[in-house]
Amino acid sequence: MEQDEGNNNTNGGMFVKVMTDEQMEVLRKQIAIYATICEQLVDLHKSLTSHHDLGGVRLGNLYSDPLVTSGGHKFSGRQRWTPTPVQLQILERLFEQGNGTPSKQKIKEITSELSQHGQISETNVYNWFQNRRARSKRKQQVSSAPNNGESEVETEVESPKPQQNSASTADDNMCFQNPNVSSGISSVD
């Protein structure tokens, strides 16, 4: 399988993603708008499909196998909670704001809020925040990993693999522009 032959980052050695405050703010607003639109669309579809229980139109793969569904009780093999996209969005935002200090009371509130978008429990929220925090920390560690003397990359007599490292340095080129979500909602203010 060929890799992207178009090297997009061969200009200069170091390439970092730099955004101005203005761009940051614009992007943030756009994402917020996007979130709102999606929520509304989901809600709309829920209304439309109310004529017959469509079951879990759950966005995301929270599908449960219809195996052994005889009877009514569901003890399917899947027990692991999976946040819906909307829930994830909310959680991410809270994490960004709350600076990782989830108090017990806060957990209850969040759970209540997220229940509107799917099945969730307080434990789920708690775990999510804990995991998120731990993961962020670890990412920071890795980000500033001491570059060991990568002297030479032997082996691979031929077939030059572009780069196989995905965790050390920035390798993915983010590319997002102003999503003109729908026609003409771009104006924020």
Add this chain to the structure above:
Amino acid sequence: MEQDEGNNNTNGGMFVKVMTDEQMEVLRKQIAIYATICEQLVDLHKSLTSHHDLGGVRLGNLYSDPLVTSGGHKFSGRQRWTPTPVQLQILERLFEQGNGTPSKQKIKEITSELSQHGQISETNVYNWFQNRRARSKRKQQVSSAPNNGESEVETEVESPKPQQNSASTADDNMCFQNPNVSSGISSVD
């Protein structure tokens, strides 16, 4: 904006923000989530408007990254690390040595050693051991307890089609696909 991220780089009064890889990843994921929502909504809408008695809710897990698989342009998505043969040998040997409890310090050492044979990060090593152990355990699990009068083990309860057709025939008529990540802000200097 939240400047408590510790990313306070006010060097020379430059009003720029440098996104860390983590932030980039979060952003990418969020956008991907929205794109996924939109795709599914479109799909759902198509189903609702075409046939009333659709043979079932179609919740295939289209989890492909719309940012990467968006038809046309290709960015340097995430490439996963692939161990070189030499690295694999070393890893296998270490695994067999009974050092089945790779501590953080050990991980560092191993990473240092392996980096002499190719690009690798601590995360890669960590994941490799985790996966290795889990796989071994899984294999053992399957091997044991196959007989007990109790058959009907689900073995693999997999969804009918875990793979969604890429529809790469360029004949895909979608009203509007994902938020259109065409021209981006590759690098704002």
Add this chain to the structure above:
DNA sequence: CTTTTATGAATGAAGG
């Protein structure tokens, strides 16, 4: 080129 398999990576949950 398409389908299948092997495996690196992501993540929810549990343990300490």
Add this chain to the structure above:
DNA sequence: CCTTCATTCATAAAAG
């Protein structure tokens, strides 16, 4: 809080 485990997802590699 931090570490570890189990499960699942995505994709490079292999098979057809």
